[in-house]
Amino acid sequence: MLMPESARDGLDSFDLAILDILQRDNTIAHRIIGERVNLSAAAVHRRVRRMQENGVITGNFAVVDPARVGQPITIVVEVEVESERLDLLDAARRSFAADPAVQQCYYVTGDADFVLIVTVASMSGYDALTRRLFFGNHNVRRFRTLVVMDRIKTGLAVQLPNPSREPI
Amino acid sequence: MLMPESARDGLDSFDLAILDILQRDNTIAHRIIGERVNLSAAAVHRRVRRMQENGVITGNFAVVDPARVGQPITIVVEVEVESERLDLLDAARRSFAADPAVQQCYYVTGDADFVLIVTVASMSGYDALTRRLFFGNHNVRRFRTLVVMDRIKTGLAVQLPNPSREPI
DNA sequence: TTCAGAATGCAAAAAAATCTCGATTTCGGT
DNA sequence: ACCGAAATCGAGATTTTTTTGCATTCTGAA
Structure with a gap:
């Protein structure tokens, strides 16, 4: 039995590469992200939207000092x-x-x-x-x-697994 | 002596209202933000850009589960x-x-x-x-x-001062 | 009250996001 | 290895947002 791909949970190396970028800066245009990860802007957009619907991406925030x-x-x-x-x-x-x-x-x-x-x-x-x-x-x-005397490192970025060929 | 406004540090109630929105979701269009805070999209945009250049906004991130x-x-x-x-x-x-x-x-x-x-x-x-x-x-x-057994609350949102008339 | 700098809104231009659709790739089963 | 269904892709069209230029309005200091 084939699970509908739109509901699948696994992340492939493209998804991980995209997350790696968005974790650092979510204002970068999809076209640029696409150039870096070797996908079209449309493909990047679809993957980002799916990860948001999936709950892999839990939010998009500006951080205030x-x-x-x-x-x-x-x-x-x-x-x-x-x-x-x-x-x-x-x-x-x-x-x-x-x-x-x-x-x-x-x-x-x-x-x-x-x-x-x-x-x-x-x-x-x-x-x-x-x-x-x-x-x-x-x-x-x-x-x-x-x-706290010094906020040496703040953020919510997570270490991402090595982009292997297989989905997680 | 008037300090050039573009370099000024103070935040007025518009800035605070904008930050309050962007802290929760920085994907909301400036047009929508403008409707909520009673400014044009262009004004919102200029204020956001200034707060980024000022360092009030330190970054824009997607958060990954x-x-x-x-x-x-x-x-x-x-x-x-x-x-x-x-x-x-x-x-x-x-x-x-x-x-x-x-x-x-x-x-x-x-x-x-x-x-x-x-x-x-x-x-x-x-x-x-x-x-x-x-x-x-x-x-x-x-x-x-x-x-950690339960991540009850995570995030980097900061409590913002009461939007008074005066800049901070 | 006057004046200069700053911020505003509006409208146009530029850029980005979003959608559509036919083509291609992937993947499991045979 | 082959086949077919399903998912994904890229290119281009469309919508929306972002960005800029400009004339006007606001604001605070003299």
Whole structure:
């Protein structure tokens, strides 16, 4: 039985080459991408659209320098909860995710339970955040604050597999 | 004395409204953005270009789902160094930044020195990474591994100030 | 109030994205 | 190795967006 190709999940070397470009800069014209990967612009366009519909590409974003919009401080926070009861974890999860100061939130194994990356305008802004998210939540046992002195590398780019002949 | 506007740094409420849209989706046509913020497409375009030249917008990226390209595991690593000698710190910084498995790297105050966010294909891939980056670097005293069970929120969007009348 | 620089909207030009369609390639089954 | 269905391709037509030029309007300082 043949799976309809339009629904297929695998990525071939063309797809990977295209992703590699778009991860770095999604404003490059399809015609240029086509020249680099040896496809027509139409073919590039079809592949990009499919990867978006497929969910391989999850979004297209402009990245803003936090310092230039009044959020010069980045902080990593490790949060430990009291109880791992599912409903309580979920409540914490939701409150972290909903806060606009929280850029990223990970639920992790190990000593900590959550790792948050937040941006704030000032330390008093961070103080307000701790009240809002941590002191205001009785399920938060403790949290550890790691103030970022240098954002050495930021981004969401993922390492792509070696472009082999076979789809993944 | 009037500073040439083309070099000015401040963002007015139009700029902020535009950033707010582009942070979520930078594929929206300028005509549509213009309708939403009450500007012509040309004005939107000029503002976007200026913010890119200014460095307010640092990049435009497509985001790829790591799991769909063979990197299903995300790990947060805290790294503690032996010596804070500048040249040694710099060497560590560079090796972390250069590794394609390292998505993000922060230099932080507190117990840890670096916080890394890495994506890997498997735990043995992570093992290889620890050899490469940590055991292979004698300045790394110890590292703590926090395996991500749920990527609750990811992204690089920044909270924007209240669109007031005055430029920032 | 006046003035100069800056930003705007409109309209045209240039470029890019999107669509169509016939030709080609790929792929599984025989 | 061969065949046929299905997917993909490239080229060109079409639509849409981006970009530029220009006259006008806005804004802030004197």
